[in-house]
Amino acid sequence: MRRSLVVGNWKMNGTRASTELLAKGIIAGLGSDIGDCAVCVPYVFLAEIGEIIKNSPLALGAQNVADKASGAYTGEVSASMLNEFGCRYALVGHSERRTYYGDTNLSVAERFCQAQTQNIIPILCIGETLDQREQEQTFSVVEEQLDAVIELAGINAFNAAVIAYEPVWAIGTGKTASDEQAQEVHQHIRAYIAGKDQTIADKIQILYGGSAKPDNAKGLFAMPDIDGGLIGGASLDADSFLKIYQSIKQ
Ligand code: PEP
Numbered sequence: 001m002r003r004s005l006v007v008g009n010w011k012m013n014g015t016r017a018s019t020e021l022l023a024k025g026i027i028a029g030l031g032s033d034i035g036d037c038a039v040c041v042p043y044v045f046l047a048e049i050g051e052i053i054k055n056s057p058l059a060l061g062a063q064n065v066a067d068k069a070s071g072a073y074t075g076e077v078s079a080s081m082l083n084e085f086g087c088r089y090a091l092v093g094h095s096e097r098r099t100y101y102g103d104t105n106l107s108v109a110e111r112f113c114q115a116q117t118q119n120i121i122p123i124l125c126i127g128e129t130l131d132q133r134e135q136e137q138t139f140s141v142v143e144e145q146l147d148a149v150i151e152l153a154g155i156n157a158f159n160a161a162v163i164a165y166e167p168v169w170a171i172g173t174g175k176t177a178s179d180e181q182a183q184e185v186h187q188h189i190r191a192y193i194a195g196k197d198q199t200i201a202d203k204i205q206i207l208y209g210g211s212a213k214p215d216n217a218k219g220l221f222a223m224p225d226i227d228g229g230l231i232g233g234a235s236l237d238a239d240s241f242l243k244i245y246q247s248i249k250q
Pocket of ligand 1: 009171210231
């Protein structure tokens, strides 16, 4: 039985004060819950949020990680730095990084490997654009995105990784994939991994991301290959995020 996981992606939102309140609100709502729940916070707030969530069930994550270990890479943040601040997770390959900042399948694979050198669990984000879906390329796109990582890191690296299927057309748009649309791709991703290693496929957590909200999360999470969610907009409100988190347990 796979554990479920719900991860908030705060993106480039909030202030010191508002993110502190948000973290405290989420922790208060989680109580002593031991399900898996994390927030990926802006780099500059890692230290502060890390202190607030220390000794709570909420885990800390970053929204990206450098593709190199250290050196003259102005503006980048390395995996060892994230490790120093207690990050358990790092997103890699989020579609906003791929679209606006030129992250490629190869650089995403390098980021994935860098995270693992520091025992940080990479959350590998994959998914197709609307155009690619309309051209019926969804499966080949996600396979290509997976292959880049499998080639560089090896399939065994997926023993300590999470996959997030995020159809690009559903991110921040209010258009959620239907339960069946999401399940179809999740099932394909799991089968593709199973073709390389059945044990890993059975245990890897595959999250859905893309306009997930309290009112649609329950249906999505009820699908057999959806193990949780990567939540953007709705994670900026403690009540909404907690409702989504609770709906996975129902
Ligand atoms: C995301 O950014 O990963 C995401 C899923 O965003 P939203 O929930 O706002 O669509």
